[in-house]
Amino acid sequence: MSLTFLTAIERSQPLPAPILELGANDHAPIAHEPTGSGFSLDRTLGLGAPQIHGLLVDDDNLLGFGIYPGDRLIVDRSAAPVVDQYLVVRPEGDVEYSLRLLAPDPRGGLLLKAARPSIPSIVLDDLDSIEIWGVVLWVVSYVGHKQP
Template identity: 65%
Template sequence: MSLTILARAERLQHLSPEHAGHDGFAAGLKFEGGFSLDRTVGLGAPQIRAVLVDDDSLLGFGIYPGDRLIVDRSAAPAVDQYVVAHLDGEEAYGVRLLAPDPKGGLLLKAARPSIAPIPLDDRDSAQIWGVVLWVVSYVGRG
């Protein structure tokens, strides 16, 4: 496994290669400076939005309450991408997986198998608001 440290690299670059691994972690790692999470995910661009996951309805997709989704409103959705959609008859938006329909066309699949997929060919049933590009998760404690 190899890693490239992106943040705070300027603090570690002064170390000589033989001292770079003094903490048992940095040995053999490459360093790149100038990392910006905002720049990496595109925050600040007019078509990029950050969305907070409020509940556990996306656990089947590996997305947890408190995660932030970085959504591109201008991206063209493609098969096997997560999309934010406004579903007919529902007040809120939801995240669905854009999947091929075995009968032809496309489906919007929910994270829970008990929720029926929505055929996308029926434009009245759902409107895609944007494409999920990133999931930002907090994995620390506290």
């Protein structure tokens, strides 16, 4: 599986002052344009906080989790993992990070399950044998049509 750690997350920018200064006569609102609710994607996702990072999904190895190539994962490095959350992990000896689902082991304890059933789960009986880089809080998907 391939994940790209994004070095910087693009931030939403405020509207330029000339647009904000337009009077009612200068700009007719569009009939279907929603009115302000104060929604901020940056605030919702926690972007800008030092513990929040973005990762890009590069391939289709996460389809079993419903995560597609091109999706962005918003990861919190300070969150404590809990069952049924996706974790960015690196087992001891591996050079690449991977995404796993933290799940209960039917025999007791915890497992890190892969998106593909053919990849064996990792039994979490020794937390020193695996690096938990962060907890995935959000999966951001683009569903529009790409421009040619």
